Amino acid sequence: MLDFVQQLVSGVALGCVYGLIALGFVLVYKATEVVNFAQGDLMMLGGFFAFTFIGMLGLNYWVGFAGAVAAMALFGMLAERVVVRPILGYPQFSIIMATIGLGYFLRSVAGMIWGTDDFKIDTPFSQGVLRIGALVLAYDKLSVIAATVILCTLLWLFFNKTMLGTAMRASSENMLAAYYMGIPVKRVVSIVWAISAAVATCAGVLLAPITFIHSNVGLVLGLKAFPAAVLGGFGSIPGAVVGGVLIGVIESMAGFYLVEGWKDVAPYIVLLAVLLLKPEGLFGRHVRKKV
Amino acid sequence: MRFLFKTDYEDDIKLFPHSGYFVSYGLLLAVLLIAPYVLSSYLMSQLVFVCIYATVGVALLILTGFTGQASLGHAAFLAIGAYTAAYLQKYGVPFPVYFLAAGLLTGLIGALVGFPALRLQGIYLVIATISFAFIVEEILARWESVTNGNEGMRIKAVALFGVTVSRDSPTFYFLCLALLVLTIVGTLNLLRSPTGRAFVAIRDSETAARSMGVNVALYKVKSFAISAAITGFAGVLFAHKLSFISPEMFTLQLSIEFIIVILIGGTFSLHGAVLGAIFIVMIDPFLTYLKDDMPGIIAGIAAMFGAGTQGAANIQSKVAAFASLNGLKGAIYGIIIVLFVLFEPLGLYGRWLKIKLFFQLFPLYKRATFKRQKIYVKSERNR
Numbered sequence: 169m170l171d172f173v174q175q176l177v178s179g180v181a182l183g184c185v186y187g188l189i190a191l192g193f194v195l196v197y198k199a200t201e202v203v204n205f206a207q208g209d210l211m212m213l214g215g216f217f218a219f220t221f222i223g224m225l226g227l228n229y230w231v232g233f234a235g236a237v238a239a240m241a242l243f244g245m246l247a248e249r250v251v252v253r254p255i256l257g258y259p260q261f262s263i264i265m266a267t268i269g270l271g272y273f274l275r276s277v278a279g280m281i282w283g284t285d286d287f288k289i290d291t292p293f294s295q296g297v298l299r300i301g302a303l304v305l306a307y308d309k310l311s312v313i314a315a316t317v318i319l320c321t322l323l324w325l326f327f328n329k330t331m332l333g334t335a336m337r338a339s340s341e342n343m344l345a346a347y348y349m350g351i352p353v354k355r356v357v358s359i360v361w362a363i364s365a366a367v368a369t370c371a372g373v374l375l376a377p378i379t380f381i382h383s384n385v386g387l388v389l390g391l392k393a394f395p396a397a398v399l400g401g402f403g404s405i406p407g408a409v410v411g412g413v414l415i416g417v418i419e420s421m422a423g424f425y426l427v428e429g430w431k432d433v434a435p436y437i438v439l440l441a442v443l444l445l446k447p448e449g450l451f452g453r454h455v456r457k458k459v
Numbered sequence: 460m461r462f463l464f465k466t467d468y469e470d471d472i473k474l475f476p477h478s479g480y481f482v483s484y485g486l487l488l489a490v491l492l493i494a495p496y497v498l499s500s501y502l503m504s505q506l507v508f509v510c511i512y513a514t515v516g517v518a519l520l521i522l523t524g525f526t527g528q529a530s531l532g533h534a535a536f537l538a539i540g541a542y543t544a545a546y547l548q549k550y551g552v553p554f555p556v557y558f559l560a561a562g563l564l565t566g567l568i569g570a571l572v573g574f575p576a577l578r579l580q581g582i583y584l585v586i587a588t589i590s591f592a593f594i595v596e597e598i599l600a601r602w603e604s605v606t607n608g609n610e611g612m613r614i615k616a617v618a619l620f621g622v623t624v625s626r627d628s629p630t631f632y633f634l635c636l637a638l639l640v641l642t643i644v645g646t647l648n649l650l651r652s653p654t655g656r657a658f659v660a661i662r663d664s665e666t667a668a669r670s671m672g673v674n675v676a677l678y679k680v681k682s683f684a685i686s687a688a689i690t691g692f693a694g695v696l697f698a699h700k701l702s703f704i705s706p707e708m709f710t711l712q713l714s715i716e717f718i719i720v721i722l723i724g725g726t727f728s729l730h731g732a733v734l735g736a737i738f739i740v741m742i743d744p745f746l747t748y749l750k751d752d753m754p755g756i757i758a759g760i761a762a763m764f765g766a767g768t769q770g771a772a773n774i775q776s777k778v779a780a781f782a783s784l785n786g787l788k789g790a791i792y793g794i795i796i797v798l799f800v801l802f803e804p805l806g807l808y809g810r811w812l813k814i815k816l817f818f819q820l821f822p823l824y825k826r827a828t829f830k831r832q833k834i835y836v837k838s839e840r841n842r
Contacts, residue, residue, distance in 0.1 A: 203582045254801050258831065260581050261529055262800050265722055268715060269796030276789030383786075391593075391711070394586050402582075433597045436590035443587050444575050 170302055175424045176417060181309035183416020184316035185378070187409035188371035189393035190400065191323065192364040194408040197397075198327070199336040199360040202252065202263045206271035207368055208390020209278075210247075214240045214369025215381040216278055219287045229292055237369045244365025245358050252361070253354065257343065271387070279383040286380040289373065308377040315374050319367060320409045327405060336360055392419075395439035401449025410450065414438075472651040474644075491636060495629035501744075503632060504700075508740045509733075510635035511697050516720040516732030517642050518689035523718075524726040525650065526682040527662030528576065531714045532588030535595035536687045538709035540565045540694020545612040545704060546605055554617050562692040569687020573680035592714055599706040611705025614698050626700050635696050642689055643729055649685070658682055719792075723799050725806025734807040742795075746788055754779040804831060 192207045204210075217239050221232035251266050291308065298305045327333035339346040339353045346353050372381065379385060396415045400407025415435045423431035442449065461479070465471050475481060495503055515533060522528050540561040547557035572591055579587055599606045606612065617624040617631065624630045649655045657678045660668035669675050698704050716739055724735025758775035766774065781787075803810060809829065817824040 197582075203585075251797055251801070255804075258804070261523075262804060264529075264582070264585065265718065266797050266800040269793045269800065271793070272796065273790050273793030276786035276793065279786035280784050280790070391589070394589070398583065398586055429597060429601045433594050436593045439590050440575065440587060440594075443579060443583060447578050447583060 171424070173303060175420050177303075177305055178309065179417035179420030180413055181312050181378070181416070182420060183396070183413035184312045184409070185371055185375050185389065185412070186393045186396040186415050187316055187412025188312075188319065188367060188374070189389055190396040190408035190412050191320065191405065192368045192371075193393060193397045194400070194402060194405055195323070195360055195364040195367065197340075198403055198405075199340050200252075200256070200357050201340055202256075202260065203267070204364070205264055205267040205390070206247075206274060206386075207364065208386030208388075208393065209271040209274040210240065210244065210365050210386070211368040211372040211375070211389070212381065212383060212386030213243065213274055213278060213372075214365070215289075215372030215376050215385070216282050216287070217369065218373045218376065219282075219289050219381055222289050223287065229290075233373055236373060237366045240369040241362040241366045244361040244363075247365070248358050248361035253357070256354075256357065271390075275383050275387065282383070284383060286382045287376070288380050289376040291373075291377050308374075312374045312378070315370060316409060316412075319370060320405060323363075323367070324405045332356070332359070392435060395435045398439055399442050399449055401451040404449070404451035407449060407451030474647055474651075488640075492633075495632050500627060503629075504627065505740050505744065507632050507635050507696075507700055509736045510632070510639045511693050511700065512717070512720055512736035512740055513733045514635075514639050514642050514693040514696075515690050515717050516724065516736050517639075517646055517729055518686045518693070519717050519721050520726065520729060520732050521646060521649070521658070521689070522682050522686035524721060524731075525655065525662060526658040526679065528679060528682065529581070529585050529718075530588045530686075531585050531711065531718060532572070532592035532595075533686075533690055533717045534709040534711070534713035535592040536565050536569060536690035537694040537697060537713070538595060538599060538704075538706070539568055540691030541698035541704050541709075542599060542606055542612070543691070544695040544698050545614045548614060549612075554619050558692065558695050561695045562688045565691025565694065566684045566688030569690075570680050570684035572687070573683030576683065577676050577679055589711065589714075592709075592711060596706050596709060599709070606706070609706060611703055614702050614704065616702075617699055626702055631699070635700075638692060638696060639733075642692075643733075646729060654678065654681065719796060721806075722796070723806055725808035727805065728808050730808040730811075731806050734811075738807065743788075746791065750782040753782060805829065 189207055189211055192210070193203060196202055196204045196207070214236055218232055218236035221227045221235045222229055225232075227235065247270060251270050252263060255262050255266060291311075296307045298307065298310065327337065335346070335351045335356055336359075338349065339351055339356050343353055346356075375381075375385075375389075379389075392415065393412065396412035397408055398411070399414055400409070400411030415438070418434050418438055419431055422434035426434075461477065463470075463476055470476075475484075494506060498506070515537060518536075519530065519533055522530055543561035543564050544557050547560060548554075552560070572588070576584055576587060600609050602608075616626060617634070619630075619634075622630075624634065650658070657668065657673045660671065660673055661675055661678055661682075665675055701708070720735035720739050721731055722735070723738050724731030724733065754775045757778050758771040761774045762768070762771040799806065805812070813829055816828065
């Protein structure tokens with residue numbers, strides 16, 4: 169029973185990381201109907217920025233964290249301006265390919281700048297564990313869970329309660345109509361990319377003590393975040409986090425109770441099953457096709 | 460300039476619309492046939508890979524270019540073809556039999572993948588095919604009694620009618636070329652048949668196709684099956700060419716490379732698959748060549764502009780250090796993809812058509828002929 173709870177908690181922590189990356193997918197998808205295959209690489213880059221600020225320049229953890237988030241938000245806007253805006257409104261496939269290309273580029277450049285070693289950031293949560301009875305919870309994992317809950321709540325409020333959030337939802341429903349209503353669609357898209365890069369950076373920094381940072385971490389985790397986003401319905405902010413947690417728990421349980429090999433494929437088997445049985449995901453709305 | 464007058468449907472669907480085609484394709488075929496006796500063995504080997512990649516490119520074009528169903532899982536189909544061949548060869552099955560068996564099995568699996576894909580569109584389909592490829596990769600690594608796991612499998616040379624065809628011999632190249640030519644001709648025939656027309660109708664508008672009486676589900680599954688089967692055939696030759704296969708050869712990376720083949724070549728015509736394959740296979744030797752020779756050239760240019768001997772040598776060593784940086788290749792890959800998507804969405808074949816039209820119309824060519832229409836997307840969620 170204790171093993172089970174321990175696995176559950178570490179699965180939830182891992183799942184929160186997937187959830188945070190999936191949040192980035194969902195944000196961009198919600199506002200532009202574009203899927204950003206470079207999301208994981210943005211996370212990797214954010215982690216490297218934070219490592220540069222904290223580990224190499226010796227800044228305070230929180231200052232470095234904020235600096236990395238701000239720098240990555242600017243970088244997200246830049247990436248959107250250069251890669252996505254010229255083809256905004258063209259078939260989805262083009263944009264998917266462009267973001268795959270962007271991901272390739274970021275991975276290689278990060279490898280060229282920071283090398284291919286694993287890096288670690290010293291955080292205030294790196295040491296120490298919380299003991300509840302016989303249960304041992306590491307602070308770094310708890311920090312991921314807490315940050316995910318906070319970010320998810322903030323973003324949900326942002327999308328549903330603020331004017332800018334409503335404008336984002338409008339421009340995703342129908343870009344042309346949003347233009348007519350006076351929404352500056354281009355600026356909206358730019359802001360969404362900034363936010364999603366910032367969220368990715370949070371994921372990258374929180375992840376640093378758990379999985380370390382290396383130039384391929386984005387690819388590995390980004391591909392795990394897809395099942396999370398699909399499970400949650402791809403358009404729903406709470407859905408992304410719930411999907412991420414489910415995937416994390418499934419992965420961690422499969423790794424513990426099933427023979428070797430299941431751990432890596434279990435998320436994808438679940439994904440295919442969900443796509444077959446309930447393609448709109450757990451939290452997605454089912455909408456009939458109109459002609 | 461030549462004007463073609465089409466008076467009936469038969470004229471419209473001719474494979475060779477006018478005699479010029481016989482001349483140009485005849486010349487091309489002749490060049491390809493004498494190639495093995497002229498080119499170096501390294502270039503021949505690259506040419507074999509061009510044939511294999513182009514075959515997969517054509518398969519992917521049927522699915523993605525003409526039926527509009529994106530797939531990032533074609534490496535898995537290639538793997539299934541390759542492993543079927545390797546497994547059957549171990550039990551002494553002759554080449555023609557396991558070649559056909561590999562294609563059929565891959566086609567069958569492709570159809571099975573097609574069924575769940577019926578309900579999926581756009582990004583969901585991409586993700587589903589990625590998942591399928593991951594699962595196949597994991598099965599190949601774990602099903603050790605059949606696939607030999609991560610240790611991989613060796614494949615003996617092709618034995619065709621009692622003759623052993625080594626993987627570097629001209630005969631093997633002709634085998635690959637024959638598969639490519641047969642695939643292209645078969646696909647051209649398919650595309651002018653009712654089946655091909657149905658594929659294109661589904662790509663352009665599923666709803667419109669359905670209301671015209673096209674059985675969308677049936678044709679999507681057909682498209683998946685045909686595309687997978689061709690990829691399976693290519694997989695057999697791929698395995699023979701490498702003579703050793705292991706699961707880590709058939710990763711997402713390879714699937715992305717196949718997509719890049721058709722993206723760079725151009726997704727609207729079969730020419731694109733061939734041009735894209737040439738590009739993808741030849742970029743490696745080209746980059747190596749640049750890496751070896753570029754520093755010297757740049758230093759030479761610097762010396763020409765008055766840099767001293769010391770300065771030129773300095774520049775040469777710096778450029779050489781940059782060129783041998785780890786991961787430069789990936790960065791160049793990424794830039795190429797982005798640049799093609801942004802500036803040359805019709806691919807290399809589109810560029811060729813533009814250049815051709817420029818000279819045909821000489822002073823009258825205008826850029827707007829090929830301009831993309833901007834589409835303002837409506838939510839796919841409501842589609």
